[in-house]
Every structure is written in structure tokens, then in C-alpha cells.
Amino acid sequence: MNNIPEKAKFALINNFGGPEVFVIVESALPSIKPSQLLIKVHAVSVNPIDWKQRKGNHKFLLGAPFPITLGYDVAGTVMACGEKTKQFAPNDEVLGVLDNKYGGAYGEYVQGSEKCFVKRPKELDKEQAAAMPMVAMTSLQALRDKANLKPGETLLVNGASGGVGHVAVQIGKILGAHVIGVSSGKNEAFVKSLGVDKFIDYKGTNLLELPDKVDVFFDAAGIYAFPKVRHLLNHGGRYVNTLPRPSILWHKALQLFTKGKKAKTLLMKHKPQDLQQIVEWYMQGELKVHIDKQFDLEHIQKAHEYAQKGHSLGKNIILTA
Template structure:
């Protein structure tokens, strides 16, 4: 099967579009024909070798974690899926494997994809959508009527966070650049702050939840604009945020938390319901083919993507 592999760490030049062996499934797995995947920053951080102590040196490595596709084979112990089911999920980025035509995945990490969107749209959801969902609902304990600020509101995670927070009937304030204000407003934000004009951490407004979807702030920088029981949530375990997360865990009052999304079928189902109810939609910046992965990585590394970057295989046949 075709896949994108790396045999060493480095620039986009190390990405190889090559032929590798098709995976075999175990009794608890699904063999999935991947119709689409997406680019997450963790993919090119692994490729660059930024986290090689975790990703290791067992080359070749197949990158990619988001996926949407069609079940071709079902393990003998799997009861809730059958061939032909259209599913979506993500796999551990350190394991990878989604930049390929086929993948074997644990059945207990997947869910049926939303019926009203394409595979390309569905592949934009898992990592970013689950990060936003689990940050706001599990860590933030979001409730109707709260005031929620989303920093990085036009990004992959942020676009989902704005919509999910609005679906939860909260007052949503988005922070982004001026060129993306209209988009964030269209997603339901009640107010949008241009970070080039206003520093929200210096304003008098206070929030129950601040979700830093791009990891640009810290708990200490946001503490003054959190309400007395407010929660700051970041996507990045920085040296500034790790101590505050540990300290506030054991103290009353304001909290600092870190989100690390997990491929939870229950949450994938909840997001599917939000999408099928047309309360949430994936925002796609650009779509590439699998053989164009170098261009997709280069664009992602620029940090200018609005929403998600998708890699589509939808034109390929479901038959070998």
C-alpha cells in the first residue's frame, strides 16, 4: 500500500511517498481504508525530531493521527462494527500510521462518522475537536450562562472550541487576528478581540473559563482576568504552566489545567451529534493529496492555517 514515511528526522525533504506492507488486524482491531487524514502540528514536530526521545528511532515511521475511512475487516472479537461502516477517530501520534491507504486500529477507539459530512470534513475533527470538547466539558466543566474566552479562536482547535462553547449556551469571546474576525463571528462568538489591538489579559473583563487553544499565554498572565473560581486551560505543557497546574490542583480558587485529548468513542459520538444537529461544523483551510504531504507540512509550519489542513484519499478505490 502507499504511505508517507520518514527514515530520518529533518525537513519536509525526509518525507517519502512509498510502498509498504498492508497491516494485518488482531481480534480487537478494525482494518480501515483511510479516505482522509489531516495535518496536526505534532506530525511535523515529530518529523523534525523535536520529540525524538518519545518518538524513538525505529525507522521507517509512518506519521499521521487523524483519520476517517471505511471498515474493510473486523476482528473476531469486535461486535459493534461491521465491514462497510464509515468511522472516524485518531491514533496516538507517537504510533502514527494515518498517512497511508490502510490502517489497523483498536475498535474501542472509533465511532461512526457524522452522516451529513464527507470523509475529508470528518478527518478534520478528531484531534482538534476532541481537544476542544474534552478541554471545555471535562476540564472546564462548562455550564450555560458562563463567560468563556477562546484564545486562538480561528485555529484548528479554536474553531471547534468557539462552536462547542456556543452550543453549550455560554457567552463566547474569541481572540484572533483581524483578518479572521468575520470567520470567528460566523461561528457564533459574541465578541471577537483582535490580539494585535487589544491584550485581553490587561482588560477588566473576567471569565469562568479561558481556553488557550494555541498555548500562547500562561496561567499567571491570565490569572487576573479569571473569576474567583475560574479555570485556565492550555494545550501546551510548558515550563510555565506545569508548576501552576500542579500547585492549583491542591489549592482552592482559580485553577490551571492542561488538556491532552484521548480518542474516546463517547466524545466522538457527542461531537457527531453536534455536527448532525448542525451546531458544529469543521472548518477546512486547504486540502491536499497524500502525495502532496510535503506541501501540506510546509503550510502548517507557517502557522497561518485557519481551521484544519486535510489530506484526502477519497478519489481512491475501496478495492485493492
């Protein structure tokens, strides 16, 4: 514990609003519970959930326990372990997705449950380690668990140049699918570099009038409701998005019109085995997260301003050390 300072820097919000609500403060380090780790943060990533929570989109679910530290993806070094932890020791390099209310990763230190982390191999740099957890686990669980994607099936990824979308393209190929990537024409070269079998520019093609059907429509961009695109699915086809789950009645109503097709939504689950699989794919050269821009903690307002525009190629990173 000798190398742990009494205070550290954190990016906090004291009210919901735009990027300008962030303030950088120096305060005491968070305390850890018996099943938690204290992590010295090296890098975190900006996910859509972060700026949506900053705006107050989840305040009715999570409350408003100000001051709030946002951020879920984290790469860092274990500094201390709760007495009930078993998998880690001080000085271990780790990556993971926090399960704390509102996250808490936007700072120099954070506490998190042991189950949220895996060890970071030295070949995996801190930027990649911070960028991949949430988007990769979301993509894997959407395609493998919700869509039950099979080798040889056709997968369409809408939003193929974004954080979740560009990773979903790669995981779709790993799972043996024929992948169609949909994005703006200006991102064609980037999306094709991911290994898509076909690229569609949504600005030049009406996606709703595609002549060929697909087995899985993964709307990573959250643009199309299921009723709009169900005609694009083969019999037994599956539509998946990552938007908040519809009500039970709405979900059942959707199924009345599917004719053998299914509509599903995903809430990512903390599964260390999935995170370990993602790390292994990276080590094997099969999966990589593209990093668009990097910011330091003091420029977190600019990081959110940029990410919120929705035009990032892949992910944006905040470096804290």
C-alpha cells in the same frame, strides 16, 4: 479479503526533520491485532502534533522506530476486523483518532483499535469526518471536563481561528457560554461567523489589559502561561491549555498563587461516546469544522509546510482516495 491489495502507498519518514523528510513508498499493508480494524483511508487531517513529531519533539517519549508513518485523524472504510471486535463489519464507513504510536494514518491503509472509531453517517462527508475527531474531542474535553464550563459563564478562546480554537468556540456556544474569540483582525469575519459574542484582535488590543474578567481562559494557541493571565480570571476561574503537562512540582507551585483559580492541561482521551456526541452535533447543524486547504498524499510535504506556518483557518486535509 479479496479486495485488499498486498501493497499500498504510504508517506514515511526515515529521520526527523523538516517537511522534506517525507517519502512516498509502496509497501505491505499493516497487520491487525484481534481488537483492531484494517481501514482503507479516504482522508486524514494535519494536526500540530503531526509536524511536531516529524521534527522529533516526542522522540524521547516515543523513540525513533523508523520508518515512521505519522497522522492520527482518519476517515475511511473498514476492510477487515479482528476476531475480538464487536462494533463494526467490513464496508462500514468510520472516522476516528488513532491510538497507535505516532498514529500511522498517512497512507492508503491503516490499522487501529476498535475503541478509536465510530460509524460515519452518509450525510457526513469524508473531509469533515477526517477533520473533526482530534480537535473536537480536545475542545469538548477541555471545556466540559477540565474547565467544567457552565451555561452563562464567560469563555475566552485564544486562537479562535485555528483548528482547536474555532471548534472550541462552537462547543462553548453549545454548552451555553458567553464566548469571546481572540484572533488576528484579518480573521474577524470568520471568527464572528462561528457565533462569538465578542471578537478581540490581539494585534490591536493588549489581551493582558482587558477590563473585564472571564470564567474560563482556554489558550488554544498555547501562547500564555497561567501566571500571565490569572488576573483575567474571576474568582474560581479556570485556565486550560493543551500543552504537555507541567511537572507535578511546577503544577503545585502554580496553585499556590491561584487564589481560588485553577490551571489545567489536557491530554485528549479516546472516548467513542465523545466522538459520537460530536457527530450528532454535526448532524444537528451545531458544529462544523472549517477546512482551509486540501492536498493529496503525494503533496504531503506542501501540506506540512503550510500547516506549520500556523496561519490556517481551521484544518487542512490530505486526501488518499
